[in-house]
Amino acid sequence: MYILVAGGGKVGANFARTLLQDGKREVTLIEQRRDRFERLEQELEHHVILGDATEIHILERAGIARPPDVVAALTGDDEDNLVISQLAREKYGVPKVIARVNDPRNQAHFDLLGVSPTVSATRGLMALIEHEVPEHDLVHLLELRKENLEIVEVMIDKGAPAAGRRVEALDLPEGSRLISIMRNGRSEIAVGSTELHPGDQVLAILQPGKEDELRRVLLKT
Structure with missing residues (x-):
């Protein structure tokens, strides 16, 4: 090469x-x-x-x-x-x-x-800061401009509508998918039978502009 x-x-x-x-x-x-x-x-x-x-x-x-x-x-x-x-x-x-x-x-x-x-070092540092010290319920981690997709991280709160539900039961917005779940320091691939728990850090991939719809499904309304 x-x-x-x-x-x-x-x-x-x-x-x-x-x-x-x-x-x-x-x-x-x-x-x-x-x-x-x-x-x-x-x-x-x-x-x-x-x-x-x-x-x-x-x-x-x-x-x-x-x-x-x-x-x-x-x-x-x-x-x-x-x-x-x-x-x-x-x-x-x-x-x-x-x-x-x-x-x-x-x-x-x-x-x-x-x-x-x-x-971009600046953009990378901002993503790292948001990940480590989040000020928002949904953190943008990566933009895939060529594919018109982005990867975000969501923290499932205790009273969130998604807590206690399986991935397959969630009415996720079109053009989005849950990728993985981080729980107690361990990651697992998100499949249909995966149940979301309070405190889970969820990675999702979605089309730009779908963030509010994803919030409504996963987080407090």
Whole structure:
């Protein structure tokens, strides 16, 4: 597998190091800052090249015309990541493109141009905080934009209408399904015969916009 990584900052460099650890992947890292490139070259040797990954001749020097199996646009500039992603996908037909979103306010631009999947440290931290210190009864954990689905977590309260009922008896909204139940530190797959108990942490997958319907079925009205 050949993976091309654009951006040799902390995120890109650590990603490239991890990919190279087992020696099973071919990796090229592009970094435009000479001081950073020189440090990385001492460590990664021929796996890193100097240049601006938004420039076609640099991308082609890195082997994008092969094309790579994956291009990861991980620079600290969202505009650059958009350009790199678009070039990789539209001009060179790279089958899998992953882009970093530094400013969550720019996520809409990536969505508009069909760049998916994206990774955002800010969004990931917010999901982690909501999971560990929930302020709401339904916590969004993951968005699957390409599939138009999302994964949420729901805590079953003592007086919830779903408490004491089997999954098969619940009138779940169309386009939703319970995935798993976490109870007393142990997880189990949610099947029709699974009975929900107060204190259960339930993972559900559903279409966006179905959250209120799911709340009505699982939580207090």
